[in-house]
Amino acid sequence: MRSFxxxxxxxxxxxxxxxxxxxxxxxxxxxxxxxxxxxxxxxxENVSIEKIAKLPLKAMLADGKTVxxxxxxxxxxxxxxxxxxxxxxxxxxxxxxxxxxGMDKPYMLMYHPKAVTLGTNAAEAARPLKTVVEIVPIVExxxxxxxxxxxxxxxxxxxxxxxxxxxSEQGKRVKEETGKAGLTKEFSEKGTYGAWVKYAEPKxxxxxxxxxxxxxxxxxxxxxxxxxxxxxxxxxxxxxGAATSDGYVYVYGGHAGKTHSYSVETxxxxxxxxxxxxxxxxWEELPGSTKIQGLALVAHKGIVYRVGGMEPRNxxxxxxxxxxxxxxxxxxxxxxxxxxxxxxxxGRSSHDAVVVGDTLYVVGGWCMNGAGKDSVWHETGCSLDxxxxxxxxxxxxxxxxxxxxxxxAFNGKVYxxxxxxxxxxxxxxxxxxxxxxxxxxxxxxxxxxxxxxFTPATVVVGDQLLVNPADGKIYRLKGSEWEAVSQVKxxxxxxxxxxxxxxxxxxxxxxxxxGSVGTCELIDVK
Numbered sequence: 001m002r003s004f005x006x007x008x009x010x011x012x013x014x015x016x017x018x019x020x021x022x023x024x025x026x027x028x029x030x031x032x033x034x035x036x037x038x039x040x041x042x043x044x045e046n047v048s049i050e051k052i053a054k055l056p057l058k059a060m061l062a063d064g065k066t067v068x069x070x071x072x073x074x075x076x077x078x079x080x081x082x083x084x085x086x087x088x089x090x091x092x093x094x095x096x097x098x099x100x101x102g103m104d105k106p107y108m109l110m111y112h113p114k115a116v117t118l119g120t121n122a123a124e125a126a127r128p129l130k131t132v133v134e135i136v137p138i139v140e141x142x143x144x145x146x147x148x149x150x151x152x153x154x155x156x157x158x159x160x161x162x163x164x165x166x167x168s169e170q171g172k173r174v175k176e177e178t179g180k181a182g183l184t185k186e187f188s189e190k191g192t193y194g195a196w197v198k199y200a201e202p203k204x205x206x207x208x209x210x211x212x213x214x215x216x217x218x219x220x221x222x223x224x225x226x227x228x229x230x231x232x233x234x235x236x237x238x239x240x241g242a243a244t245s246d247g248y249v250y251v252y253g254g255h256a257g258k259t260h261s262y263s264v265e266t267x268x269x270x271x272x273x274x275x276x277x278x279x280x281x282x283w284e285e286l287p288g289s290t291k292i293q294g295l296a297l298v299a300h301k302g303i304v305y306r307v308g309g310m311e312p313r314n315x316x317x318x319x320x321x322x323x324x325x326x327x328x329x330x331x332x333x334x335x336x337x338x339x340x341x342x343x344x345x346x347g348r349s350s351h352d353a354v355v356v357g358d359t360l361y362v363v364g365g366w367c368m369n370g371a372g373k374d375s376v377w378h379e380t381g382c383s384l385d386x387x388x389x390x391x392x393x394x395x396x397x398x399x400x401x402x403x404x405x406x407x408x409a410f411n412g413k414v415y416x417x418x419x420x421x422x423x424x425x426x427x428x429x430x431x432x433x434x435x436x437x438x439x440x441x442x443x444x445x446x447x448x449x450x451x452x453x454f455t456p457a458t459v460v461v462g463d464q465l466l467v468n469p470a471d472g473k474i475y476r477l478k479g480s481e482w483e484a485v486s487q488v489k490x491x492x493x494x495x496x497x498x499x500x501x502x503x504x505x506x507x508x509x510x511x512x513x514x515g516s517v518g519t520c521e522l523i524d525v526k
Contacts, residue, residue, distance in 0.1 A: 022196050022220050023052055025090045025115035029472060029487045031083025033057075033090060035071060035113070040163055041194045041222060043076035053078065055094045055113070059087030060129070082117065088124045090115045093131065098210035105213040108205065115222040118489055125223065128152045133199040135160060135221040138183070144225045148182040148197045155182045158197050165191025165225070187225070190524045196220045226522075230274065230506060231282045233518035237268055238511040239350075239455075241297025242496035243304055246333070248273040249498050249506060250304050251283075255293040256516065263316040267291040271331075276501050289338055292325065296353035298360065300386055304331040305341070307362055310349035314371070321371040324349040328384070344382055345393055350403035351378070354414055356435050358387035363398060363416050363433075364405045377401040377422035381433075399440050402427055404494070406458040410465045410477075412436070417467060418446060418453040426453035444481050447471070457497035459505050461525055468497055468507055474523060488521045502526075 026034045026041050037052050038044040057069040059082060067085055071078040082090065091114040100106040114134055116125045122139035130152030138145045146162060148155035155178075162174045162184065176184035187193065201215040233251065240254030250273045257266025269291035272283040295309030306329045314321040324347035329338045344362065351365025363381040381398050385391040398416070405419030405427075414433040421427050430443030446452050451470030458467050465477040472491030475482035488507050495510025503526035509518050 023111040023113040025113045027117045029489045033080045035078035057092045059085045060089040088120045098212045108212045108215045112219040133217045133219040137223045143186040143188045146184045160197045163194035192224045230520040236516040236518040238494035238516045239293040241295045243297045243299040244498045245299030253292045262312040265316045294349035300355045307353045308348040322368045324368040352407035354409040356409045360384045404455045408458045428453040455494045457495045459497035
């Protein structure tokens with residue numbers, strides 16, 4: 001009987017713990033914000049948000065000013081827009097209700113949600129608001145500690161519950177008994193954390209005709225521990241080549257002008273790289289060559305290969321005179337020079353290229369023939385054996401005529417994803433080429449999105465094939481479908497993605513509805 005009673009008590013305790021809900025403010029990558037009433041950072045479909053609908057949410061700006069953020073009640077959360085204000089901290093306080101459980105004394109329940117917005121630097125993130133109770137993140141050496149404060153000073157010997165970010169222990173809660181300075185242990189996993197702390201204030205009062213003997217404050221925090229920053233590129237551009245080789249990321253060329261405006265002045269011939277292990281030195285200038293865009297850049301056995309591209313031959317004030325080139329060059333970092341390889345069978349731009357084994361495969365694209373001449377859409381791909389110095393290009397048929405596509409080498413096959421079609425329209429489908437059999441098969445279609453078929457960025461990280469289209473989400477190939485696993489802060493297209501250390505991908509530059517960007521976003525996709 002005693003064991004039964006103990007088991008029942010444990011079961012009831014677990015049920016009560018599962019029913020504990022808190023108000024969390026959760027910034028989104030698209031400049032929006034969600035307010036949830038939940039036991040984690042996601043909306044709880046089984047809980048009414050009616051009692052938190054009057055939360056006064058405020059945005060704390062970099063200059064110290066405060067603005068109100070209007071919230072709209074959705075089905076299971078409150079929604080707001082913070083994109084225009086670009087705050088560093090979001091916060092609010094809410095008198096929830098006078099509560100009483102069993103024979104316990106009546107108390108006023110108050111919530112104090114707070115969120116540090118994405119991209120806020122460590123110093124600003126740790127600046128206290130000096131509210132009744134709060135949690136601040138202390139970031140040092142790429143790790144974070146959480147500190148409880150009361151009225152802006154240490155809240156010693158508190159219990160902070162930490163919700164771990166996405167990963168092997170996603171959603172796991174860790175209770176931390178803090179010390180004299182109110183600090184938890186260090187956490188190193190990158191991603192979005194949630195945390196809460198309780199403070200019981202011996203203060204009596206009355207609300208809505210109900211008396212209470214104390215106020216129970218629950219402060220929550222939402223905070224993203226970001227990966228080490230990668231410096232932005234010196235210019236804003238799109239339609240370029242990028243590759244990772246021997247601990248460096250290489251970037252070549254690109255379009256730095258307005259959309260559909262092409263000239264010698266708007267096309268880049270810059271060649272740069274950055275050290276993955278030490279990004280503090282920034283982007284290193286390397287010897288460039290032809291000013292081109294719409295090219296492919298691949299790496300194999302320490303050599304970087306530049307494949308094709310579009311070369312404008314007109315000045316900005318003149319009529320466009322765009323030519324697709326057949327040039328293929330190899331850059332050896334040990335020598336620091338470019339060497340010519342055999343030209344492709346014809347000019348090609350707006351294509352992509354990958355290496356499977358020792359063979360370079362080029363797919364898609366078109367051949368632009370200059371002012372007043374029609375462009376020819378390619379119906380074949382071509383391949384070159386990089387291990388044979390005397391090898392010549394071989395052509396092979398592909399079952400599509402597309403450009404502005406993306407490709408990846410994955411599990412020994414060539415995945416060709418999305419693109420613009422010669423017959424018009426945009427394609428979100430996938431074609432898979434098996435070099436061993438020479439056969440093509442159909443792969444899964446990317447999720448719907450107005451621009452998702454236009455030059456998404458594709459990368460292979462470890463054993464994962466990942467695609468980042470215009471909707472900003474990062475999709476992973478899972479069986480025969482695409483699974484959303486993360487999201488960039490700045491959705492873009494005609495960008496590039498490359499592997500960046502273990503379990504990480506780097507999204508570089510690209511175009512947005514407001515023009516090109518030079519930003520680099522590092523995402524952990526382990």
